[in-house]
Amino acid sequence: MSQSRLLSVLVENKPGVLQRVASMIRRRGFNIDSLSVGPTEDETVSRMTIAVHVGRQQAEQATKQLAKLVDVITIDDITGLRNVAHELVLLRMHAPPGERTELLNMVEIFRGRVVDVAASTIIAEVTGSTEKIDNFIDLMRPYGIKELARSGAVALVRGDQARIRVLDFANGDDDRGAVPQAPAGAAGDQMGNV
Amino acid sequence: MIPAAELHPAPRLTGAQIALECLIREGVDTIFGYPGGANLWLYRWLPEYPQLRHVLVRHEQGGAHAADGYARSKRGSVGVVFATSGPGALNLVTGLATAYMDSVPIVAITGQVPTTAIGTDAFQESDVIGSTMSVVKHSYLITRVDDVAATIREAFHVARTGRPGPVLIDFPKDLQAAVTAFSYPEGPARLRSFRAPAPPDPAKLRRIAQLIREAKRPVILFGRGVVIAQAEEELMQLAHLAGIPVGWTLLGTGAFPVNDPLALQMVGFMGAGYTNKAVCAADLLIMIGMRCDDRVTTRIDSFAPDIEHLVHIDIDPAEIGKNVVPHISLVADARTALRELIPLVEPKREHTWLTRVDQWKEEHPVRFVNHNGLLQPQEVLQEMYARCHDEAIVLADVGQNQIWAALWFSYGRPGLFLNSGGTGTMGYAFPASMGVKLANPDRTVFCVTGEGGFVMNMQEMATFVENDIDVKVIILNNASLGMVRQFQDDFYEGVRSAVDLSFTPDFVKLGDAFGMKAMSTRRREDVGAMLDEALAHRGPVLLNFDIDPDANVYPIVPLGKGMLDFVEAS
Numbered sequence: 001m002s003q004s005r006l007l008s009v010l011v012e013n014k015p016g017v018l019q020r021v022a023s024m025i026r027r028r029g030f031n032i033d034s035l036s037v038g039p040t041e042d043e044t045v046s047r048m049t050i051a052v053h054v055g056r057q058q059a060e061q062a063t064k065q066l067a068k069l070v071d072v073i074t075i076d077d078i079t080g081l082r083n084v085a086h087e088l089v090l091l092r093m094h095a096p097p098g099e100r101t102e103l104l105n106m107v108e109i110f111r112g113r114v115v116d117v118a119a120s121t122i123i124a125e126v127t128g129s130t131e132k133i134d135n136f137i138d139l140m141r142p143y144g145i146k147e148l149a150r151s152g153a154v155a156l157v158r159g160d161q162a163r164i165r166v167l168d169f170a171n172g173d174d175d176r177g178a179v180p181q182a183p184a185g186a187a188g189d190q191m192g193n194v
Numbered sequence: 195m196i197p198a199a200e201l202h203p204a205p206r207l208t209g210a211q212i213a214l215e216c217l218i219r220e221g222v223d224t225i226f227g228y229p230g231g232a233n234l235w236l237y238r239w240l241p242e243y244p245q246l247r248h249v250l251v252r253h254e255q256g257g258a259h260a261a262d263g264y265a266r267s268k269r270g271s272v273g274v275v276f277a278t279s280g281p282g283a284l285n286l287v288t289g290l291a292t293a294y295m296d297s298v299p300i301v302a303i304t305g306q307v308p309t310t311a312i313g314t315d316a317f318q319e320s321d322v323i324g325s326t327m328s329v330v331k332h333s334y335l336i337t338r339v340d341d342v343a344a345t346i347r348e349a350f351h352v353a354r355t356g357r358p359g360p361v362l363i364d365f366p367k368d369l370q371a372a373v374t375a376f377s378y379p380e381g382p383a384r385l386r387s388f389r390a391p392a393p394p395d396p397a398k399l400r401r402i403a404q405l406i407r408e409a410k411r412p413v414i415l416f417g418r419g420v421v422i423a424q425a426e427e428e429l430m431q432l433a434h435l436a437g438i439p440v441g442w443t444l445l446g447t448g449a450f451p452v453n454d455p456l457a458l459q460m461v462g463f464m465g466a467g468y469t470n471k472a473v474c475a476a477d478l479l480i481m482i483g484m485r486c487d488d489r490v491t492t493r494i495d496s497f498a499p500d501i502e503h504l505v506h507i508d509i510d511p512a513e514i515g516k517n518v519v520p521h522i523s524l525v526a527d528a529r530t531a532l533r534e535l536i537p538l539v540e541p542k543r544e545h546t547w548l549t550r551v552d553q554w555k556e557e558h559p560v561r562f563v564n565h566n567g568l569l570q571p572q573e574v575l576q577e578m579y580a581r582c583h584d585e586a587i588v589l590a591d592v593g594q595n596q597i598w599a600a601l602w603f604s605y606g607r608p609g610l611f612l613n614s615g616g617t618g619t620m621g622y623a624f625p626a627s628m629g630v631k632l633a634n635p636d637r638t639v640f641c642v643t644g645e646g647g648f649v650m651n652m653q654e655m656a657t658f659v660e661n662d663i664d665v666k667v668i669i670l671n672n673a674s675l676g677m678v679r680q681f682q683d684d685f686y687e688g689v690r691s692a693v694d695l696s697f698t699p700d701f702v703k704l705g706d707a708f709g710m711k712a713m714s715t716r717r718r719e720d721v722g723a724m725l726d727e728a729l730a731h732r733g734p735v736l737l738n739f740d741i742d743p744d745a746n747v748y749p750i751v752p753l754g755k756g757m758l759d760f761v762e763a764s
């Protein structure tokens with residue numbers, strides 16, 4: 001069963017890190033829903049928040065392969081944890097004087113704000129969960145969206161602890177009760193290359 | 195008082211000198227390389243370091259494979275290759291990929307255009323970091339001369355730690371010339387992302403020992419992880435202690451003595467029938483240091499169907515559960531895991547099981563049939579192995595020659611059999627064998643290859659002759675791309691397409707042109723004498739054997755079929 005997983009990854013703040021991560025994910029055939037990267041409280045470290053759409057076993061493979069990259073310092077699968085995962089959207093809306101008030105009300109309901117007003121358009125900004133942003137965009141569509149920019153999720157786990165659990169595969173508990181099987185999505189067939 | 199640093203100031207050296215100083219401190223004695231505009235400062239200083247033997251290869255790919263052969267055959271060492279920017283560096287790609295797939299520690303140092311020219315499409319500039327990203331364990335672009343020493347230190351650490359692999363350092367030309375104070379980084383290299391595996395969990399070890407005690411039909415399969423960890427002795431101990439038959443992957447070949455009563459053979463696609471039968475009947479399968487790829491499993495649902503417990507031991511956590519999902523896994527190197535496990539295992543023998551395995555051995559021997567009186571490849575290999583005295587290091591290239599050489603490897607004790615198992619790189623063995631011989635000057639080295647793979651890197655004959663690298667090269671010449679020809683005959687409707695190699699050079703004349711002793715025969719009765727003559731000759735020898743052009747690899751599992759559908763020689 002395929003589901004969205006949210007990975008919080010601390011990486012060395014070095015040139016090429018983004019390419020290494022993206023290249024690994026592409027090469028192994030994982031699908032990224034969103035990826036955001038930015039600085040942290042430590043200037044030598046950046047945080048990547050990666051949303052991938054994969055099955056459970058594939059998610060484990062993706063995190064293990066990520067963990068192997070030398071520039072990846074720690075990786076945490078925070079899917080389903082009590083986390084705050086927010087993204088930001090900027091929407092340029094068609095906003096003729098007659099419809100403006102209605103639009104502004106909608107933005108208000110989503111606790112967004114208007115950050116630019118021009119003769120026939122406005123730019124609205126909303127932050128929140130991916131679901132909330134999806135809803136907002138759906139409701140705005142009938143008014144005529146002229147342009148849209150989404151940041152992708154950034155996330156932190158709630159509570160006093162800086163992180164709940166750092167995945168440490170070298171020392172993890174891998175016991176399972178399953179029998180040998182092809183990983184989800186893998187060709188069960190023999191490749192037959194020579 | 196004058197501070198110590200002022201009394202003994204760190205010497206001021208160029209980036210190139212610092213790199214060479216660091217290589218010496220990493221234990222490097224041999225570099226395979228090729229010069230060009232972007233690494234000439236390294237070459238300017240190289241002659242001042244006679245401890246570093248530089249071997250001028252004739253193509254950078256040959257240099258990468260030679261560094262690989264050096265590292266595989268001198269375990270614990272790291273192979274080193276130099277190349278210039280652009281075309282030089284890009285010529286390394288196949289060699290890096292080969293080392294990456296087979297977990298071989300090498301460090302490649304490539305020249306790069308000056309930092310000020312990077313990104314301008316300067317002459318011979320290419321994005322080497324980008325081009326090699328998916329075939330290296332890690333890579334570095336040096337951006338400050340002050341980083342040279344620490345980068346080299348870390349690169350060697352990454353190459354040899356955990357699951358080994360190739361590391362590339364891209365070294366801009368201006369930084370090779372820039373001067374700074376040199377002090378060698380003290381203490382071990384530290385990487386905050388690297389967590390050494392904890393000692394194996396005692397509870398898991400006890401559980402594995404218990405599974406061994408309870409198993410009625412146990413089998414061990416192992417791969418190159420055992421070779422890398424030098425765990426041959428421990429493997430033998432465990433097998434004998436608990437009476438467990440042992441089979442191996444192509445890359446595990448050689449590490450367990452074929453003549454041992456508990457030896458199975460290679461497993462899988464072109465493995466021995468009796469190994470496949472044992473794996474399919476096993477109730478407990480212990481996999482050690484292997485990836486379990488499609489060459490091992492054949493059709494995945496046919497792999498070990500009767501298994502009740504699958505144990506997987508590997509140093510790389512990402513291998514656990516990648517292709518098959520184990521019931522118990524240990525993230526550890528093979529040697530550590532086995533050393534901890536052995537004291538917990540009770541001596542035992544499942545006689546019924548061992549008798550059944552022995553019956554399969556008799557029913558499905560690895561064999562060949564000579565139908566037509568033409569020279570068979572196995573006849574050549576039997577004569578060669580008879581002259582290995584359980585001591586020679588044997589390399590094989592890719593194709594039929596590789597599988598024949600693997601299946602006929604027959605030592606009474608663990609030996610080294612090296613080949614490109616993961617990428618299947620044709621042209622690997624001949625250049626790699628230079629590295630093997632230079633790392634093991636006192637051992638006999640045989641390089642088995644097809645004529646197709648040999649010509650892919652035959653330019654290295656010049657390197658062999660120039661450096662008098664004493665390797666005996668056995669060309670199994672079937673005048674075709676044999677393995678592909680066999681696939682076309684059996685799996686692609688019998689249409690032979692682009693596999694004819696009857697237009698291949700006269701290898702005796704070719705040897706002559708390069709100044710390399712060369713001999714050729716098509717007759718069975720010449721084989722032994724030719725090998726003896728080659729061994730008596732000091733220096734490299736090329737031996738061409740014109741073999742039966744229709745000789746095939748058996749057993750083989752037809753494409754898309756399962757482990758027990760193997761077809762045998764008839």
Ligand SMILES: Cc1ncc(C[n+]2csc(CCOP(=O)(O)OP(=O)(O)O)c2C)c(N)n1
Pocket residue numbers: 194591592593594595596618619620621643644645646647648670672674675676677678
């Ligand atoms: C670089 C490269 N190109 C193509 C292949 C595909 N391939 C695998 S085996 C083979 C034939 C090898 O022929 P030869 O070297 O004569 O050895 P033989 O199989 O005849 O022993 C080919 C073309 C490969 N493995 N590597």
